[in-house]
Amino acid sequence: MGSEEFLEFVKEQDLPFLKDWLSTQPPHAIAAELVRVDAAGMALVFRLLDKGKALAVFEELDPSDQQAILEGLRDRAFRELVEEMDPDDRARLIGEVPAKVARRVLAGLSPYERQMTAALLGYPEGSVGRIMTPEVVVIHRNLTAADAIDVIRTKGGSAETVYTLPVVDDGRKLVGVASLRDLVTADRDELVDALAEKDYVSVRATDEAEYAARLMREANLLDLPIVDSEDRVLGFLTIDDAMEVVEAADTEDVYRQSGSEPLAGAYLLAGIRTLASRRAPWLLLLFVAAILTINVLDVFEENLAEVTALALFIPMITGAGGNTGAQSSTAVVRALALSDVRPRDLPRVLWREARVGAFLGLTLAMAGIGVGMMFADFDLALVVAIALLAVCTWAAIVGGSMPLLAKKLGIDPAVVSAPMVTTLVDATGLVIYFTTARIVLGI
């Protein structure tokens, strides 16, 4: 059955057929289909799943989509579901849903699970402590490899991973990291202390989650130990959670760079009002900023009245400036996200972008002479060409430096988005264009 049919069957509430389909699909495939039906259909399908699979499907969903399902469940099913969730997934859910739903989740938990979740919620939002898995098996440095494997056999049941094992001293202080692979292939009597990697990477629970996640990718780790201020082991960031953090951060950047706030859940599940509410504030802000362009044109209105043909090239020149600025800001925002560039590289980036912008401006200026001659005389074509060169250079400088300045000021560089740079460059570009016209045309 294709997923087109799936939507049909949900609409027709063909339960036997749906049940059959659900039993043949892996959890992630079911989750992928669920986010494409509406909230009511999602709740319907979800109730058809058997308990174990329901949990697996549930854990594949984003918190805002999880919320839609929870709201459709009766108390008992609700409690069973949240009780079985991993503590880190649960903390993520609670952190992102409205307070009312969060309280209902916490109220439904057993004391043990509630305590574990509360501990995670104690860390600041966006910190790695909030999304770490606290259920880890630690190994004392004085154990042998065989002893360590016994510890894993007895205590490893509830742990999310046993492939990376924090090696600790008497005070639960992290002194190294052992891999299950090394433990399995080592001699039975070899000491864990000798097997452990001492050159390990770890982060504090209060460190930023995105930083920790990108660090894992750079250092190629499956699990990153999380410690407190005295190096005692608190938990792990696992690679699957790290991947989600990176993907969510990338999604946020992508949205911000197009001048809108990111969507929390799946696109098709979000209501029209939600979609509009993510975009409207940015759009209004940019609209207000665009009043600048009217002011500029107002100042030069006499020149416009005298040479109406000047107006012909306005969209082309602001467009070229906007595009050049957007290219520069995007390159720098992405380089910042990947740690290829840091705020203190500002002078280098400025100098690079100025040259790139000048080169691009020169290319467009040559094309612009031709285009200008097609629609106007040589003098005006010359104005267009000079303006293109100057505007592109200026746009590249602005686009390249604004993300770095934002980062220095502690603002998300992606906020200095392409449309933001574009709007700014629109107004200044017009000043450049008309000033050039006044000088060259003598008006």
Place this chain on the structure above:
Amino acid sequence: MGSEEFLEFVKEQDLPFLKDWLSTQPPHAIAAELVRVDAAGMALVFRLLDKGKALAVFEELDPSDQQAILEGLRDRAFRELVEEMDPDDRARLIGEVPAKVARRVLAGLSPYERQMTAALLGYPEGSVGRIMTPEVVVIHRNLTAADAIDVIRTKGGSAETVYTLPVVDDGRKLVGVASLRDLVTADRDELVDALAEKDYVSVRATDEAEYAARLMREANLLDLPIVDSEDRVLGFLTIDDAMEVVEAADTEDVYRQSGSEPLAGAYLLAGIRTLASRRAPWLLLLFVAAILTINVLDVFEENLAEVTALALFIPMITGAGGNTGAQSSTAVVRALALSDVRPRDLPRVLWREARVGAFLGLTLAMAGIGVGMMFADFDLALVVAIALLAVCTWAAIVGGSMPLLAKKLGIDPAVVSAPMVTTLVDATGLVIYFTTARIVLGI
């Protein structure tokens, strides 16, 4: 030592100091600093590393940055380095460097390593076969858990991972997937066949790498088995490689959406000419498309000459349309990348975006009345408001549908980038604006 100083010491060629610093840093940290110095400095630092660490640092770099290092090495060091690389990393390097460098790499390899790399290079570019690790330990279904662990002890040395183990029948056909965790915690005599997960996910070697990588994230896998057309095990896609594939794909999307081709290596390492060459073709294409706007304005030049004030609002209206279109196209491109939306959702997406666009247009229209009155009379303000409503609705429809149409035609949806939509909406937006003006103002 901070990284600011690192750059200084590289410039001054302070070798003892550099050596000391290199010995205290983990490979990923060294790699992160290396991409911030120039090619000559990079080669200098690299030669100071001891052999084992050099390899680890080298494997952290992007192929284009690896190439810069290779070109600075003498033959013997060159050969030793490429011989020690993982086959999948080596295939990736060869696939991305110029043919001359690729031949030098292949010529330096031992027959065994050359054969392994050649096998990967036989798969099409962008396929998962190209980046899989072929060095896997397979376990026969009839072994016991204890036997399986013995196989891992003896054969696992060269494997990239032993945490996921393909379980095969006599013909090396995949019949299930076992985890080392289950093998370690099971009874010694339990059969692997009983321990193996039969509901596993696998992909063909010819499948797209990005598809496989995103599948791993969705299904929360550490290793994804890669099979041939007859289900025989060929290798694994490991999670760290999958993360790189996803990150590279995201980078590509981000660049394309700002109207430029992605950069292969680190931003600061790329030359000015490289940067410009990624951006110039797009910029020129958009520039040519912008000629449309001149044509439109040329058609309406009489109206412009009559009511010069019409020109005042051109950048604001095209800007609003461009921003709305960019928001829509970005949301849809990202939803496509995350598989939240599929091409056949076009009618649903169209209807959603039309409503969102109309709502946003209405919001801007109300603001536009006020702004219009500030700079012109009520009639012109009305024109601006009506045009804003129509342009925003139209822009959201265009921005939302173009990525889906592109995907249907087999074009990368990100190519239908924000600037592309913006440029298109600029011209059509002007037609809407002036037509409205003609009707309302009766000119």
